[in-house]
Amino acid sequence: MKVYGGESTAASNKPERIKVGIAEYDVTRNGAVLTTSGLGSCIGVAIHDDQVSVSGLVHVMLPSAEEMDDDNPAKFADTGVKTLIDELESMGGDRTNMIAKIAGGSDMLDFSESGSGIGQRNVVQVKEALETFDIPVVGEDVGGDHGRSLRFEGASGDLIVKSANKDSRTL
Amino acid sequence: MKVDIQSLETFNQLAHEGAEQATASMTQMTGIDAIVDVTKISLVNRADVGEELDTQEFVGVQFDYTGELAGETVLVFDRDCSESMIEALLGGASSDEMARSGVKEIGNIMMSGFIDGWADYLGTTIDHSPPTYIEGVGPDVLPDAPEGDENDHIFVFKSQIEWPNESLEFYIYMLPEYEPLADVMSEHADTENDAIPIDKLEVFNEMTMRGTETAAENVTMMTGIETEAEVSQISFAPITDVPKQVGNETYVGTVVEFTGVPSGFMMVLFDERSAKNVAEAMMPVEVEGEELTEQHKMAIEELGNIMTSGFVDGWANVLQTSVDHTPPRLVHDMGRAIIDPLAAQVGQQQEHAFIIDSTMKTEDIEFEAEIHALPNEQQLREALDELLVERADETDADPEEIFQK
Numbered sequence: 184m185k186v187y188g189g190e191s192t193a194a195s196n197k198p199e200r201i202k203v204g205i206a207e208y209d210v211t212r213n214g215a216v217l218t219t220s221g222l223g224s225c226i227g228v229a230i231h232d233d234q235v236s237v238s239g240l241v242h243v244m245l246p247s248a249e250e251m252d253d254d255n256p257a258k259f260a261d262t263g264v265k266t267l268i269d270e271l272e273s274m275g276g277d278r279t280n281m282i283a284k285i286a287g288g289s290d291m292l293d294f295s296e297s298g299s300g301i302g303q304r305n306v307v308q309v310k311e312a313l314e315t316f317d318i319p320v321v322g323e324d325v326g327g328d329h330g331r332s333l334r335f336e337g338a339s340g341d342l343i344v345k346s347a348n349k350d351s352r353t354l
Numbered sequence: 355m356k357v358d359i360q361s362l363e364t365f366n367q368l369a370h371e372g373a374e375q376a377t378a379s380m381t382q383m384t385g386i387d388a389i390v391d392v393t394k395i396s397l398v399n400r401a402d403v404g405e406e407l408d409t410q411e412f413v414g415v416q417f418d419y420t421g422e423l424a425g426e427t428v429l430v431f432d433r434d435c436s437e438s439m440i441e442a443l444l445g446g447a448s449s450d451e452m453a454r455s456g457v458k459e460i461g462n463i464m465m466s467g468f469i470d471g472w473a474d475y476l477g478t479t480i481d482h483s484p485p486t487y488i489e490g491v492g493p494d495v496l497p498d499a500p501e502g503d504e505n506d507h508i509f510v511f512k513s514q515i516e517w518p519n520e521s522l523e524f525y526i527y528m529l530p531e532y533e534p535l536a537d538v539m540s541e542h543a544d545t546e547n548d549a550i551p552i553d554k555l556e557v558f559n560e561m562t563m564r565g566t567e568t569a570a571e572n573v574t575m576m577t578g579i580e581t582e583a584e585v586s587q588i589s590f591a592p593i594t595d596v597p598k599q600v601g602n603e604t605y606v607g608t609v610v611e612f613t614g615v616p617s618g619f620m621m622v623l624f625d626e627r628s629a630k631n632v633a634e635a636m637m638p639v640e641v642e643g644e645e646l647t648e649q650h651k652m653a654i655e656e657l658g659n660i661m662t663s664g665f666v667d668g669w670a671n672v673l674q675t676s677v678d679h680t681p682p683r684l685v686h687d688m689g690r691a692i693i694d695p696l697a698a699q700v701g702q703q704q705e706h707a708f709i710i711d712s713t714m715k716t717e718d719i720e721f722e723a724e725i726h727a728l729p730n731e732q733q734l735r736e737a738l739d740e741l742l743v744e745r746a747d748e749t750d751a752d753p754e755e756i757f758q759k
Binding site for chain 2: 202204205206220221222223224225244245251253255258289290291292293294295300301302329330331332346347348
């Protein structure tokens with residue numbers, strides 16, 4: 184895990200860009216831009232605390248860690264959300280001031296014949312997890328049958344959602 | 355000789371940690387914050403190693419090593435990447451001579467840790483030569499196959515390292531000689547449980563190549579474009595690295611789920627330019643404009659269907675089973691978003707996955723197609739168990755005989 188504190192080495196005025204891969208998370212306290220790409224059924228959960236200006240993004244793949252024997256918490260919706268909140272709090276954030284924006288969870292290419300697909304289950308699980316911590320979802324772009332890429336601006340808390348065949352929108 | 359899933363996971367982890375260590379020492383020296391993007395183990399035809407290096411210019415270092423593992427390991431930077439790195443290390447402009455020794459210096463420090471990591475894990479010593487400076491274009495930068503090597507397949511450990519702010523990349527290749535590596539892998543294999551005989555994995559790779567050839571023939575038949583199967587490889591990587599097999603630009607193609615033994619998913623993907631070119635070759639009338647129309651997409655769907663059939667029939671013939679697949683679903687989206695839901699579906703049962711990749715190309719027009727298959731591990735193992743291979747050197751004939759229609 185990398186933590187980007189105030190001692191950024193970036194000399195230019197352009198905010199630092201941090202890439203968040205699948206089943207990874209990262210946080211920023213100095214207004215870096217967090218990006219993640221290629222969300223299909225995966226979900227990007229962006230959490231921002233305006234009071235101390237900490238922001239974090241996690242890219243989760245599957246709904247619940249309980250179903251699997253896997254030690255990467257950022258891979259799952261339930262443990263991923265919790266891990267991100269813990270990390271933001273360790274950097275001075277407070278869950279009572281946090282807001283969340285979520286995007287992804289598409290049901291494209293879901294071949295499952297019964298029950299709901301992974302995309303949909305991811306959305307449900309992420310929302311449940313956020314509710315446990317009383318963090319409101321103030322913006323969402325989920326479901327549908329297309330992919331998304333995200334750009335989360337740590338300074339403002341704006342989440343920009345890009346799709347292949349649609350105009351981008353800001354949450 | 356057998357290799358089990360557990361030991362593949364361990365070796366993959368080992369290579370990944372080695373790459374991380376190497377990258378960390380570079381960061382320490384230059385202040386450049388790079389990250390290891392992907393590490394995977396591929397079983398690939400010796401002649402196809404480094405195909406992904408394309409036609410870029412590379413510089414780097416090579417080490418030869420002997421001991422329990424023998425072979426070569428190579429660290430290559432594309433030329434732009436090395437220039438930025440040298441600048442960070444030495445500051446300002448430098449002579450060619452200084453740049454070369456800079457690359458050697460960085461390479462030496464990075465790779466010593468990498469090789470030591472392997473030796474530690476294996477509980478042995480691996481002696482390596484001093485670094486040799488290398489440069490070249492595309493795959494030519496990599497060492498040639500040793501003379502008189504009987505095996506035409508080798509395991510390649512490849513890490514791709516990315517430098518997010520500069521969008522520059524470099525690669526670490528570890529090319530151990532086949533026999534010693536296979537011995538080491540067998541020693542670390544738990545043959546009771548989920549071991550896969552290495553020779554069967556090779557046959558599966560051959561089958562995939564034949565399947566791709568059949569698919570390419572189908573393309574030629576439908577479009578009149580001479581198309582050739584280029585590369586095929588079987589790789590093993592953490593499930594979360596699977597989507598990185600595909601680029602992030604927009605692709606058009608088809609996806610099917612296949613059932614039976616093996617089961618899983620298969621994608622046929624064209625970049626937009628290729629999709630347009632190949633679709634137009636199938637259309638009776640000239641098309642104006644740059645847009646991908648519904649007609650283009652219908653043509654792609656049809657093409658995806660026959661390519662899938664060709665490919666899957668190839669497997670079914672060799673495995674002597676039936677492999678059924680769903681009707682193709684047309685996709686037009688970001689590459690990684692296409693493969694992501696498939697990886698998630700497979701990822702519900704397994705932490706790592708085999709990925710089968712092949713590409714086809716043509717000289718005539720700008721056209722390239724990728725085929726990626728993502729089999730469920732359990733069924734792949736069953737399929738390989740069923741595969742009758744007495745000795746590796748007999749396998750050459752097998753797929754060919756079966757592919758004779």
